[in-house]
Amino acid sequence: MPLRWTFRGGVAALACTLATPCIAQVSIPDPAAKLLECRNIQSESERLACFDSAAAAFIAAREDGAIVVLDREEVEQARRQTFGFNINVLNPFDRQERPGALQSITSTVSSARQVAGGKWLVALEDGSTWLQIDTETVYIRPTPNLEAQVRRAALGSYMMSVGGARSMRVKRQ
Structure with a gap:
């Protein structure tokens, strides 16, 4: 095996090894998930405090633009406006093909x-x-x-x- 292939393979392996911990450490906080977790708390005062902090985080994320809340009518309007464009990679409304997709x-x-x-x-x-x-x-x-x-x-x-x-x-x- 030529030396250049060995070197390339070693560089590729090193890049994968170094990138893996970085990918594993990336986590995106989900304020909606925090709201759902609060339902499992038994103590009423702790559950209320949890809901209050989760709701505050949700509102802050919405105001910052990290979360966008749309109703079904807005989603359908966006689907109609983008009909014909190939934006499946960027389209948050069509993660998987649904039977009711706009035809x-x-x-x-x-x-x-x-x-x-x-x-x-x-x-x-x-x-x-x-x-x-x-x-x-x-x-x-x-x-x-x-x-x-x-x-x-x-x-x-x-x-x-x-x-x-x-x-x-x-x-x-």
């Missing part, structure tokens, strides 16, 4: 125009903009109150139908 959106077309190569660029009233990425010829007549539906398709792609016309493959801009 399509329907909105009114605010503008539609052809760009280079005859592809369509469609802006919807919800603020999203979609660009045709396939080579299909689609005929769209931009008229007032024209309805468009964007739905999830295979392999993470999206299909859009505008005014009942043939569907075209699109991506969010």
Whole structure:
């Protein structure tokens, strides 16, 4: 075995060994977990003191921005606004694929125009903009109150139908 491979392996092993204790020591305090732990205290005065301190820590974390509290309506609105973007890594609302995940959106077309190569660029009233990425010829007549539906398709792609016309493959801009 050449010396350079041995050296690289030793450096990699050393890096892993040094990094492991650092990773193990990192812990993120969870003020909500502290609230739940207080329920197990038997003494009423100790339980109340625990709840008071945990609630104060929770409020401080919320004010500092360490914790964000959203209701279900705000979560659904955020899902709708981000539909079509591939943000699974950053999306706190979709840690795992749920059966009730948003599969399509329907909105009114605010503008539609052809760009280079005859592809369509469609802006919807919800603020999203979609660009045709396939080579299909689609005929769209931009008229007032024209309805468009964007739905999830295979392999993470999206299909859009505008005014009942043939569907075209699109991506969010």
